[in-house]
Amino acid sequence: MVQQTMSGSTRASATNQEALQFLETIFSTPDLGVLALESKCRRFCEHYKSLPSGDKIPFLTTLSKQYGVNQDTVIQVARNVVNAQEKGEALLLMTEERLRHALIPQYQQLFSKIGRIEGGVKFLVDMRADILTNLPGVQSDDYKAHMRILQQTIRDLLALWFSVGFLHLQRITWQSPCDMVQKISDYEAVHPIRDVSDLKRRVGSYRRCFVFTHGSMPGEPVVVLHTALTSSISSSIHSILKTPTFSGSNPTATPDSTTDGDVDEKEDLARISAAIFYSITSTQKGLQGVDLGNYLIKTVVKELQNEFSGITQFSSLSPIPGFKVWLVTELNRIINLKDIGEDNDELLLSSEIETMRNALSIPDHSVLKTFKDLIQTHGWLQNEHICEVMKKPLMRLCARYLYIEKRRGFALNPVANFHLGNGAVLWRLNWKADMSMRGINQSCGMMVNYRYYLQNTEENSQKYLEDQVIPTTPDFRSLLEHTG
């Protein structure tokens, strides 16, 4: 699209031209009084919203390029700063101040004023979502660079506006506005809601569904956190959600781990000693990179401690999105390497290979491939015997995926990275924890608990963020051992 603009396609040029003309009217007299500026803000928002979706990115590209910083000025003032260093601190500081101003994109002032008008913050959130969605498609490096600055400028504003002091914690129950409850239902991405009675349960007894809302986006839940109140740390989502499992086999729930019962049932405080965060959803793509989920968990923990003095355990019960994809990719890679005779990396231990060969009555060399096929076709679920044989290697490999695999030093799995960054401990891997089609497809039915030990979260967070240390338990670590 942008390339078209560059290459001179008539439509794109026209678009570009129109954008330039419109922006000229907005930025013509920069030193406006407040009222004048406000009407410009409104015109800008309306204009952008009225653009056909294909014209939005070209418009923003033009904006980012034409109304960013004046580079001649920047270079001139940068030169002054370099020269000012010997003329005393006061002068240097003053010149730096001018440089700071020179580096503020023109559109930043516009955006900060847009935040002041009704619906303005939501407008910026949505516009940034457009940018994040389309940025990868922008093909000119220059344009990409301009757009990145545009995007970061908005993010910095949003980060200041979505500070905790401006967020309102709200518990959602069956007494909450229908509108809000419906949004909770629509936004739920981790464990989709099946029907009204499922929905009622998620906001009912032994559950706490909390959201953050924001003054400038009324009625919109910005982050949603679902918590189950249980007697011990849940090892299966089925005990929380009463979901049917895909296979016939019974999910292996920790006995008595979940307080069952009617939606309106009076909660028995004596049975509540654990809070399980089983779903957390950020609803606004445009707020990506603005820390909200972490704050919600922290705020909810405080809220629950106030309400229940008996809760001593806080833990997530988290999905492991990406495990199956990663595993199949790795298996393919190894199989290919083996095919060309290079197999110095072993995914499966020899003891595991032996067990599998015996169990399935197949030759050694086809174990890897059979293993992969069983995973891809869900064949491992077809009988209890194969399932048992697969359990050990799958759990070991999943533990490895969570604990060993990295991206820029941090946990490869995004959910793991989120909770570890918050200071949680990689606590327990649970077999047959989510036997829905979705759970099997994502992570061969496994889920993981990230546990929050309140007195250590700060220290854990710091160690993880600074030194990439992942805190875990002996039990979890034993899954990784190569003995068998």
Next chain:
Amino acid sequence: MVQQTMSGSTRASATNQEALQFLETIFSTPDLGVLALESKCRRFCEHYKSLPSGDKIPFLTTLSKQYGVNQDTVIQVARNVVNAQEKGEALLLMTEERLRHALIPQYQQLFSKIGRIEGGVKFLVDMRADILTNLPGVQSDDYKAHMRILQQTIRDLLALWFSVGFLHLQRITWQSPCDMVQKISDYEAVHPIRDVSDLKRRVGSYRRCFVFTHGSMPGEPVVVLHTALTSSISSSIHSILKTPTFSGSNPTATPDSTTDGDVDEKEDLARISAAIFYSITSTQKGLQGVDLGNYLIKTVVKELQNEFSGITQFSSLSPIPGFKVWLVTELNRIINLKDIGEDNDELLLSSEIETMRNALSIPDHSVLKTFKDLIQTHGWLQNEHICEVMKKPLMRLCARYLYIEKRRGFALNPVANFHLGNGAVLWRLNWKADMSMRGINQSCGMMVNYRYYLQNTEENSQKYLEDQVIPTTPDFRSLLEHTG
């Protein structure tokens, strides 16, 4: 104080040293996780609040100097930017981005995080108030420069946080929380509140008292606007406040201009056609320079238009602080010039001098001095006859003060500057409009109406802010005419 620090006084050095040590613990590991940073924020706030008041400015000076920008880095990156200009736009933009970051003072990140903790925004508002109060006393130019940047950094954050979307409009009535009503009473600076029944009237019938509150400073009115609902534009504060006058003479109220009556009286819509803003107060010194009053007026205008379709006139009834001081200063200057034989500037017209000479039976040459004395001693109020004689020159000079006298091109009088910047018209000067001791001392009892013509405010505001054009009325302009 700061000078002492520089000159090496033991106590100041110790303070400085302690500040350095403390700040070291705060800034030691800058790339903290969220939780760690939050506890640092809390420690910083507690530390600052616990400092003896004499140690606060040295502490902030140390902070501003030691944890501002790293100037070596800035100069190095500035040099890179200068050199990058020929290496393509993408690289230039990237280098600029680094420069932008280099120019962010270290403390800015700390402050933006402080805004997230409970009470953090209020803390920054109060800390900035400390700076604004004490900055003039800082004697080292270098320190002053650092402190100015510190102060501006906070102001920029506050300007983003005190955007309109985050401000809540609230009408204050006798049904509002006592706590809030008491604050309204305590903060009233323009026309002090005398007793409970006065207070009750200001939030009662035919009055609208509106405030902005802010989510992060609950229960605290940030700006307060008092409005009276009348049948025509009020020419006297006494008809609004029922205040006693200082002199025995009756205040000259426009007949029927103000709807009188009981505090709880049901409002008669038919009698309401004007809204008079008669007091506006910003309560937080730390929010100086953050535009709030303007927004409050605009929001209240909308609110009133919704409530009363019959209101067609919006106007202030404003004090003229500084007029008497300015006038006496001018008179002294002219008298001194005359004494040395230079009197090319005339404050009084010859016709006025003649009238006064006749009326007071004094020689020509002592008219100016007598005029000054009458003003300084309030002698002009002692009888109705002198008062009448003084009326014309005083109104003319006050009109001149408001319309002609400037500071950097803008109206010298700050209240005028505020309303003109909002797009109001300098509409009418009112004689004997505030005959309280306070009103006589400030402006010889005169008050002025700045009128808001809604369809023109935007244009007026723009013209005033860009070209310093003050819109006024023929009647007002006729006061300035030099004919007798």
Next chain:
Amino acid sequence: MVQQTMSGSTRASATNQEALQFLETIFSTPDLGVLALESKCRRFCEHYKSLPSGDKIPFLTTLSKQYGVNQDTVIQVARNVVNAQEKGEALLLMTEERLRHALIPQYQQLFSKIGRIEGGVKFLVDMRADILTNLPGVQSDDYKAHMRILQQTIRDLLALWFSVGFLHLQRITWQSPCDMVQKISDYEAVHPIRDVSDLKRRVGSYRRCFVFTHGSMPGEPVVVLHTALTSSISSSIHSILKTPTFSGSNPTATPDSTTDGDVDEKEDLARISAAIFYSITSTQKGLQGVDLGNYLIKTVVKELQNEFSGITQFSSLSPIPGFKVWLVTELNRIINLKDIGEDNDELLLSSEIETMRNALSIPDHSVLKTFKDLIQTHGWLQNEHICEVMKKPLMRLCARYLYIEKRRGFALNPVANFHLGNGAVLWRLNWKADMSMRGINQSCGMMVNYRYYLQNTEENSQKYLEDQVIPTTPDFRSLLEHTG
């Protein structure tokens, strides 16, 4: 059940005995302090609720008989009153006062105290519902008489407690608590709600759904009134509810009568000039005979007048339950009379008979029977031609049913009686107004508008209640004319 008790069945006797014993503990010391009485109230409620449903009526019968008035006392005091008439007014009044007290059933005091405990009012409402449901089945006349007094005693208390001052008007929207919205859906009896989007529409734009709630039954809508905001008085429920019709034929909606559109659509005030009450539901059987619906309509009218100055027409669009049943019964009666040669009453006019005979090519004598069959089998809907032929007689007979047919002087149809008692006018009969299966079964698809002319409702109400005068329109009356 009660008969069994009388006849001495073992179980019933046992029940009776238990009831007596329990009630003895409740009424043993009648002059109790407040606290003691309260615990008795609680015990009484719990006891009653714990009774098997078959034991409830025997229990209440025992209560009504044993703890009503002491008849010996009543007769004695009644005698005293008769004798007191000549001994002066003061003495007579005092004796009357004693008689008044003697006539208060013992259980009345208990009930009035039950109303004070939490959940007590709801308990009495439910207990009265039990009585009303089961009273017809009580076979002993004595018992029936006692039970009737019991029931009236509760009704009198409830009538005082459900006064308008204690009822809270609440508008239900999609922003209301889910719990409340779900109840609105569950309780809707007139036009059942099909799905979530139907529900959303009924509380959405161009609709006003109001309820009364009561302080002692929180979260429970006591009466529900659905109103549609339209441009003219609706002649068909389909234009309001977008319901599918049973037959293929298009419902004949007054053109443009209903403001259509999206649930969240902003309402266009210019298009709203009529308010149509299209469903009113009392949710508590135990409140039968306590006037609530009338008050709700009146309160909603005021509310709508405040919100919309443009609404000038208020009307119901009401079902006509019972019309088809009544018509078929009448037809059967006439047919039977004819069979034995007595046919002095004619349901169909001769002109109608002729038209039908021609249209259907049937002999005269079978017209009545065919007419009846077509109605019972819905045959008249099978083709447009027959339908047209049936229209005139059906509308005429329905108008007769509504206007002429009476029960104790008042309109036989209960919905008509309700609206006429409120002071409405029998305004227009609408053909093909509710072509749902339900509408066809109840009233051959017809509905009726009862219109509220606000300035006349009081007078109309009085005339109807006192003199049984039904106000109607010339158009409606013309339906009744016996000319062909």
Next chain:
Amino acid sequence: MVQQTMSGSTRASATNQEALQFLETIFSTPDLGVLALESKCRRFCEHYKSLPSGDKIPFLTTLSKQYGVNQDTVIQVARNVVNAQEKGEALLLMTEERLRHALIPQYQQLFSKIGRIEGGVKFLVDMRADILTNLPGVQSDDYKAHMRILQQTIRDLLALWFSVGFLHLQRITWQSPCDMVQKISDYEAVHPIRDVSDLKRRVGSYRRCFVFTHGSMPGEPVVVLHTALTSSISSSIHSILKTPTFSGSNPTATPDSTTDGDVDEKEDLARISAAIFYSITSTQKGLQGVDLGNYLIKTVVKELQNEFSGITQFSSLSPIPGFKVWLVTELNRIINLKDIGEDNDELLLSSEIETMRNALSIPDHSVLKTFKDLIQTHGWLQNEHICEVMKKPLMRLCARYLYIEKRRGFALNPVANFHLGNGAVLWRLNWKADMSMRGINQSCGMMVNYRYYLQNTEENSQKYLEDQVIPTTPDFRSLLEHTG
């Protein structure tokens, strides 16, 4: 006034005549529809409120006499009841039902409808207050009898409407509406509020001020209860209110009994173990005889138990109004008896007389008179020595006043009667507990604690109300002992 009416004074006759004419228009058509009746209710209320205060009682007298019960009908139906007794139960019940209706005053229906209109309940409360105030002045016995029935009829309605379920508990703090806080201040009758800071303290930390409001009288506190939260049961009002004492002597407060401190101080839960009810006020004379204070205390106890698990002691600190008046009356009586030689009753013990004689150096025979004079002139406060001598007899006599003196079997002192009826224990008499002028005048500075032992209140209440048993403590009883 009424007598005048009877005796034929012109004005009174006219009034009577006007009342009759007006009432005729109200009651002319008794079987009205709801709407018609409502407008009659409104007319009735307006008429009554517009009457000059001197015409109100004649108007009500006319109403009570003319629109009470029809005595001919009553007598006729009473006769029927007497005759019905042998004609079977069903018939008897039906006749009784007719009698019950005949005994309902005509105005009762009007009043019950007035309760339905806006402001109607408050109207009846105020009208009943008028009756209660003026009833003693009505001189005709007949009229008095009619008015008493009128008054009781209203009371019975109000008792049903002011049931607990309809009352809303509200805590009043400095955050409550000014309007409400001002009313709390205005209504405080037990310990008048001195100034704003006193008021702020009474709704501040370590205090709980609760009110009941009623849906039909919004913004009006119906009963007010002030509670102090302390570490032990307070023995002096000064430690709660920080009031100055009348005499110079220090009040003897139980050490550490009251949590002192700032109005906004954070409460230290560890220091709170007692709740002291130190003022309870019913604000509506028209609700006399309707039990509200008792329910408020009970509700507040529950509320406090929920908020503070550490509160184990609940007690009043109550004034003893009437003690000094009673004592002086008794002393006068005895002195008079002695004067005529009859002195079989002794108020003072011989040991007390002896002590006093010695202490004051006066002859035996003048002790009683001196004792009386010291009390009447407050002379006993003039020096510490006399004060000490007076302490024992005064405390003994006050204990006697509270425990022994009765009116119709119940405690003579109304405050005692109230708390004992609630089930409290007469717990401790406190010397120098209220040394304000008011306290000295009422009860020689003494106050008393009525303690609520929650597990026994019900039993205590029952014993007191049925058998007039006053529960007390050994310590209290020892004050009564005649040893010396």
